[in-house]
Amino acid sequence: METLKLKETDDNLFKSNDTNMEGQLMIDTWISLASFLISLLACLLLLPSYIRKAKQVGITGSDIHKPGSPPIAESGGVILILAFLLGLFFFIPFPKVDEQINNVINKEIIGTAATILLASFIGFVDDIYETRWRIKVLSPLLGGGPLAVMRLGRPAMLTPFGLLDFAALGLIGLFFYYAIVLPFVVTASANAVNMFAGLNGLEAGSSVLMTLALLYLTLRWNKPIGYIVLIPFLGAILAFLFFNKYPSRVFPGDVGTFGMGTVIACVAILADLERAAFIMFIPHTVNAVLFFIGKLKREPPPREAEMNPDGTLPAPSIWSLRSVLLRLHPMKEKTLVFTMLLLVAAFSAVGMLSYGL
Secondary structure, three states: OHHHHHHHHHHHHHHOOOOOOOOOOOOOHHHHHHHHHHHHHHHHHHHHHHHHHHHHHOOEEEOOOOOOOOEEEOOOHHHHHHHHHHHHHOOOOOOOOOHHHHHHHHHHHHHHHHHHHHHHHHHHHHHHHOOOHHHHHHHHHHHHHHHHHHOOOOOEEEEOOEEEEHHHHHHHHHHHHHHHHHHHHHHHHHHHHHHHOOOOOHHHHHHHHHHHHHHHHHHHOOOHHHHHHHHHHHHHHHHHHHHHOOOOOEOOHHHHHHHHHHHHHHHHHHOOOHHHHHHHOHHHHHHHHHHHHHHHOOOOOOOOOOOOOOOOOOOOOOOOHHHHHHHHOOOOHHHHHHHHHHHHHHHHHHHHHOOOO
């Protein structure tokens, strides 16, 4: 009986208010398309100017996996996040169904934007001052505040292991959920994408794959705030990937990687898709666990390492996912990125299937 009760609660949380509103909350297709195009075109049009200016003023990073380590425009995530927000805010003036639902969704849009802006700003500060890794790992916790406010009254999460209802633990459970769990989800997602970065097109490409998987689920299960956030983000990240793919002309910087991870975290929490996100982030999680083991053993992956004479990438330590793959089979950068994106695609597909077809 307890198992059945848990299953019913799980389903009710995920499908709450969806069956009796099915079709009503679907935002007009033309509005969604316009939002996508606004973010796509804004990023496509603004990034070339940013790249030129960044090189002129020295906002660059070395592409250490290319001969001669050429300078590449850094912190391009500023344009990515700006383009995304332009498309996101385009949804606000348009009616969704009735005034009450309009107000709820608009507040969630603004709260999501606040969470992403906070995390991205923290990433931008790190780009400028190059803070120590302990500060970098913990600082995105500050971005969890707006997300916690938006989640008030819904202290539960769907995990791969079932429903976790923190309200059942009373005030201690509520405090733990809002003060610790939600901020941790933001910082974990932001840092997972940040640690996964370092190869041309990897972080942007993996974000595209997870976004497509989550977008399918939000449309399949009619989660308006989910697809409202993901549609403009997809437009912006696709445009950014055009400049970030191999050979990269711009790097996202921490401002971009923190923003990418926080978008995924917000959608997972607000659209009750935590289980999918947990599964999709497995490659990132493995990479982060290896990184922290290396730190504890005082054998972290080096920040820079020269390419091998044959053009394959070095693997001077085993404390990252890419190094493990390179130890298994030497690869050049483009092949390694493709291999790691295949891993992300596979786990994204599993995350989708965890909610059924």
